[in-house]
Amino acid sequence: MRASPTIHALWVLFAAICLSPSVTAQSPSLHPKLIEIATRENLPPYVVGGAAHGIEIDLVRAIFDYSDYEPVFIQQPRVRMITAFESGQINGILTQHVLASNIGCSTDWYIAHQNVALTLASRNLTIEGLDDLKGLSVLSFSGATRYLGPEFQEAVTQTKRYTESGDQSKHIQLLYKGRFDTVVGDRWILALAQKSQFTETGEYLELKRHPIMKPSLYVARFHDQKICDAFNLGLRRLRADGTYAEIWNGYRQSLAVMNDRDGDLPQ
Incomplete structure (x- = not known):
């Protein structure tokens, strides 16, 4: 559940967010x-x-x-x-x-926190659970095998290739380029990574979200x-x-x- 988008991207994405709660204390x-x-x-x-x-x-x-x-x-x-x-x-x-x-x-x-697998919609891949990662190339965040538990750790031993990287702001770019079949991580951290990719480059590809683990x-x-x-x-x-x-x-x-x-x- 780690992410490190660039400072510039964060300013672009969050400068306009004013989410002061509209709640009045009793x-x-x-x-x-x-x-x-x-x-x-x-x-x-x-x-x-x-x-x-x-x-x-x-x-x-x-x-x-x-x-x-x-x-x-x-x-x-x-x-x-x-x-x-x-x-x-x-x-x-x-x-x-x-x-x-x-x-x-x-x-x-x-x-x-909802961890999901993301794939390119154009590839029409079906991933309904951890077992479906078998045979795929998978990219996830640093420490994922420790944080996501033994079932995830066991599942990735059967993948074609498994890589962990701390900079999730680059994960979407690697998925777009076809370097990996799927990216696994927190739903909203990856949403921010895709938004950052679009903000910085204008590139957008439709992704399919697979909720492979319970929240x-x-x-x-x-x-x-x-x-x-x-x-x-x-x-x-x-x-x-x-x-x-x-x-x-x-x-x-x-x-x-x-x-x-x-x-x-x-x-």
Whole structure:
């Protein structure tokens, strides 16, 4: 789930995005309590511009708009995030698997990552599951065999050629050129890569999306049960009043090269 689009492309893609949630808190404090929350290093479109924006950042800010808390995002590498939280240096941590830890309290799931395989629509390939990667040349992000689990790791041992690369902004270009049969990664990171390719070169080829894995659902963790409760309450209200879907839809529209009506958004 890693991406590193160029700074120029990010400015082009996100300068016009103003996704301040249109949510009014029910009874906010005049002096909200600041809470430090560990989040990932820049991972467009989830965490962008020093955690100023991004799908995940905008969702969490909107969730806490309903509370007396104000999040302060501390960007760290994954291992440092966990260490800082477990040692009590910070109040909370984002993007955690619900079973990854028993320290503090776990919130309800608030964000999903959907890993997909992309192929050129013109090739009309059918990929309905991991087994269908057999015999194909596959490109994925650095560490994919570690992050996507043992079933994915086993599947890629049967591919014609398997390569991992950290610069996902180049993956679409390599797919367009026919260097690989399919690219595997997070749906929205790859959407950003295709948008970046179009913005920089004007080149666009229709791609087919294959949801070869179930979505991974992530929670936040906090040391204080009151913060977990406030988070869950805000999340429920966000989903109920439509703001949750509004944030996701805003990013989907901004990332689409052409009209994208394929697939439901996580709710």
